[in-house]
Amino acid sequence: MSSPLVVLIIGGGSNVGAHVAQKLKTEGYRVAIGSRNPDSEALKRQGLLPVSVDGADSKSIKDAFKLVRDHLGEPNVVVYNLGLHIPPKSPNDPLAVSAEDFAKTSNVGGGVLVAAQEALASFRSSKNSNAPKVFISTGNLLPFIKKTVPSFFALDLQKGIMATTMQYANQFYTEEGFRFHYATLVGPDGGIPNLSSDAKEGFFTTGGPAHAEAYWNLISRAEAETWDYRFTYDGKKFG
Numbered sequence: 001m002s003s004p005l006v007v008l009i010i011g012g013g014s015n016v017g018a019h020v021a022q023k024l025k026t027e028g029y030r031v032a033i034g035s036r037n038p039d040s041e042a043l044k045r046q047g048l049l050p051v052s053v054d055g056a057d058s059k060s061i062k063d064a065f066k067l068v069r070d071h072l073g074e075p076n077v078v079v080y081n082l083g084l085h086i087p088p089k090s091p092n093d094p095l096a097v098s099a100e101d102f103a104k105t106s107n108v109g110g111g112v113l114v115a116a117q118e119a120l121a122s123f124r125s126s127k128n129s130n131a132p133k134v135f136i137s138t139g140n141l142l143p144f145i146k147k148t149v150p151s152f153f154a155l156d157l158q159k160g161i162m163a164t165t166m167q168y169a170n171q172f173y174t175e176e177g178f179r180f181h182y183a184t185l186v187g188p189d190g191g192i193p194n195l196s197s198d199a200k201e202g203f204f205t206t207g208g209p210a211h212a213e214a215y216w217n218l219i220s221r222a223e224a225e226t227w228d229y230r231f232t233y234d235g236k237k238f239g
């Protein structure tokens, strides 16, 4: 008997999370979508499993995996979609970030380790199924354009933790058939995408469907892709 296809999205709201959830549901996945305050009734009406999870808290992440295992089965795809940016009081003074805000920002980065450890356990426990085993962290370009945007110092470190974790994991678990990606929407020139709320094409306007398309391409493709995966507004690989 084949195992069900199961995805857990951690940090899923109305943009990337919702679009990735709907795409995978259409492709036959059982979908669990988690945030700190999910709209459980609305999600249930859409046929999704709502999960209360704080991606900055290790125990909460472990509990979320347990809930998904109990209700849907072992996840074979995990999307870690979190990003926390707390603007510092002084934009050109990176060390002006408070220790508390820095800790909160770092914890969201650290949550990716726990989520990846849980995903690895799930992938191994369903090793004999043909389902793809894929972990995707939603990225941005900060780890690659370092030290140029002081107000994003703490977010740069957070995304750096995610990127480095994906890089190591993609390299060292590839022989087991597991894939780990840091996936980033970029603009047509490969730079930061348009972030305006009224952009014809941009992260907050067309970014949801672009992520859904790109993540499905990563999940469904036969050949492995690089850990640092960049895609554009049409969801296709950049470059």
Ligand SMILES: NC(=O)c1ccc[n+]([C@@H]2O[C@H](COP(=O)([O-])OP(=O)(O)OC[C@H]3O[C@@H](n4cnc5c(N)ncnc54)[C@H](OP(=O)(O)O)[C@@H]3O)[C@@H](O)[C@H]2O)c1
Binding pocket: 010, 011, 012, 013, 014, 015, 016, 017, 018, 034, 035, 036, 037, 038, 053, 054, 055, 056, 081, 082, 083, 084, 108, 138, 139, 140, 141, 184, 185, 186, 192, 193, 203
């Ligand atoms: N490519 C780029 O340049 C670029 C640009 C902008 C953003 N991004 C990335 O895109 C991702 C976000 O995408 P989006 O805004 O479209 O997301 P989204 O699907 O709209 O959902 C984000 C959800 O995350 C939840 N959340 C926030 N903090 C959380 C926590 N500690 N634990 C669990 N859930 C939490 C929030 O719900 P609750 O309040 O209920 O928790 C929110 O609804 C981030 O990784 C961000 O860094 C990339």
